[in-house]
Amino acid sequence: MDRRLTPSTGTVAAEHLRGSVEAQTYVTPVAYRVAKVVTDLLSAPDGTRERQLLRGEVFHVVHKEMGMAFGYADKDGYVGWVDIGDVLSHPKQTPTHRIAAARSYAKSTPGLKAMGLVTPLPFGTRLVVLSEEDGWSRIAWDGGQVTRDLYVPSGHLMAIDAIEPDATAVAERLIGTPYLWGGNSSFGLDCSGLVQAALHAVGLSCPGDSDLQEAAFEDATGPYQRGDLLFWKGHVAMVTDANTLIHANAHHMAVAYETIAEAIARIATQGDGPATSHKRPSYGART
Numbered sequence: 340m341d342r343r344l345t346p347s348t349g350t351v352a353a354e355h356l357r358g359s360v361e362a363q364t365y366v367t368p369v370a371y372r373v374a375k376v377v378t379d380l381l382s383a384p385d386g387t388r389e390r391q392l393l394r395g396e397v398f399h400v401v402h403k404e405m406g407m408a409f410g411y412a413d414k415d416g417y418v419g420w421v422d423i424g425d426v427l428s429h430p431k432q433t434p435t436h437r438i439a440a441a442r443s444y445a446k447s448t449p450g451l452k453a454m455g456l457v458t459p460l461p462f463g464t465r466l467v468v469l470s471e472e473d474g475w476s477r478i479a480w481d482g483g484q485v486t487r488d489l490y491v492p493s494g495h496l497m498a499i500d501a502i503e504p505d506a507t508a509v510a511e512r513l514i515g516t517p518y519l520w521g522g523n524s525s526f527g528l529d530c531s532g533l534v535q536a537a538l539h540a541v542g543l544s545c546p547g548d549s550d551l552q553e554a555a556f557e558d559a560t561g562p563y564q565r566g567d568l569l570f571w572k573g574h575v576a577m578v579t580d581a582n583t584l585i586h587a588n589a590h591h592m593a594v595a596y597e598t599i600a601e602a603i604a605r606i607a608t609q610g611d612g613p614a615t616s617h618k619r620p621s622y623g624a625r626t
Contacts, residue, residue, distance in 0.1 A: 343389070343548065346411045346418050351402040353411075368399035368410060371426040374482065376460060377524045378426070380412065380419035390417050390532070390547050391523035395434045395465020398426055414539065417547040430481050434465035439497035439540075441512050441525050445489040449475035458489070461524035462513065463536060465499060466491065506537040506622070507566050510577050510585050513537075516594040518587050523547075530575045533587040533594055534568065537577065543620055549575040552618075559619035563599065568618040571606055 345360060346353040352362035373396045379388040384407040392398060397413035398421060408423045438460050447455035449472070460466075467479040469488070476493045479486050503509055510533055519527025523536070531549040538545040546552050553570045563569075567578040576586035576597075584602055587594045590609075597605075603614055 341551075343418055343551070344411075344416050346399070346401050346409070348402055348409055351409070353399075353401050366401055368401050369428060370413070371398045371400050371408070371410075371428050372396070372430040373398060373421075373425060374427045374430075375422075375425040376458065376464065377526060378421050379521070380417060380421055381407075382419060384420050386420065388521040389419055390521055392421065393461060393463050393465070393524055395437070400426070400428075412547075415535070415545065415547045427481060431486060432467040432479055432481065434467055434499050436466050436468045436476070436496040437499055438462055438464040438466070438491075438495055439503075440492075440495035441516070443491060443495035445478060445480065445491050447489060449473070449477070449490040455490075459526070460491070461526050463524070463539075466496070468496065502542040503540045505566075506541045506543070506620070507577055507579055507585070509537040509540045510534070510594070511579065513594050514585065514596070516587065518589055518592045518594070522587075528587040528594060530587045533585075534575050534577055538620060541622065543622070545620075549573060553616055556618035556620050559617045563617070564619065566620065566622060568620065569599070569602075569614050570616045570618065571614055572612055574606070574611070576602060 347360045347362055351364045352360050354365045354367045357365045373392045373394050376394050378392050380390040382389050398410055400408045400410040402409040406423055407420045409420050411418045441462050443460045445458045469477045471493050474493050475490045477488050480489045513525055516525050517527050520529050522528045523532040535545045546555055559567050563578045563581050569576045576584040578584050584599050585596050
C-alpha cells in the first residue's frame, strides 16, 4: 500500500484500515481544521515537507506524539505529520467562502485607507464570512482560545461550494508564483500543487503528487486541448493551447508559460527523459 495514502504509523492506524493493515491499535480519526495560514505536511515528526495544507482545510488526526499530529488531509487523503499547534480540534464555525484571488489579505480594520495589522492569505484559504459591507467581508478568525473579527476584500472571495468554469484559467491566475518543492499555496507551488489547485477549483478530485495524478486520469487522444495534462517522470504541466503549457517548475523557479515543444526538448536535454503521458481530466464529471 502507498505510504502517502495509508494512515498508519505501523503501530497506530486509522480504523478503516482494520483488516487490511497490521497495527497494534486502530483509532477513529478526529477531524481537525488547519488554523495556520499555511502548514507543512511532513514525512515524519522531524521529516521533510511533502505537501502543504491551507487555513480552513480539514486534517483527520489519527495519532499525536511530541507536539505533532499524524493523519491525512481530507481533500486528497495525503498522509503525514503536522505541528499540533497549527490545527484546531473543534473549530467554532465551518468555512463559508474561500480566497479566489491569487493572493489576498485579512486586516484588523475595514476600508482601503484604514490602518491595521495585515495577514497575507493565499489562493484557496477557507474563511468564515459573518457579514459584508462596502466591499469588505467581516470574517471570524478562530485562533483556538480567542475568536476575533478581521476584514477581507469581498472581491477576492468566492462561496466555498462555488465551481469555477475553467481549470486552466485558475492555473493562469497563479502565473509568477514562486516554485517551492511540495508547495500548495500561492506563496509557493510545485508542479502537482498547481494542477491540484486548478482542478479542485473546478470541482474535480485530484491527488497530491504528479505520479498519483498521472495514474488518476485517462489517456488523451488527438491534438493537445486546453486543460490537458502532460506528464514526465516526476513532473506535470497543464496545456493552455495547442502549442503552449503552464507549469510550476525549477527551471523558471516560478509558475510560467512555455511552449510544449520547448518544454519537451529542454526536459529531455536536462536528463529527465521524454514525456511519459498525455492525459485529459473528465471536466464533465465534476463533483
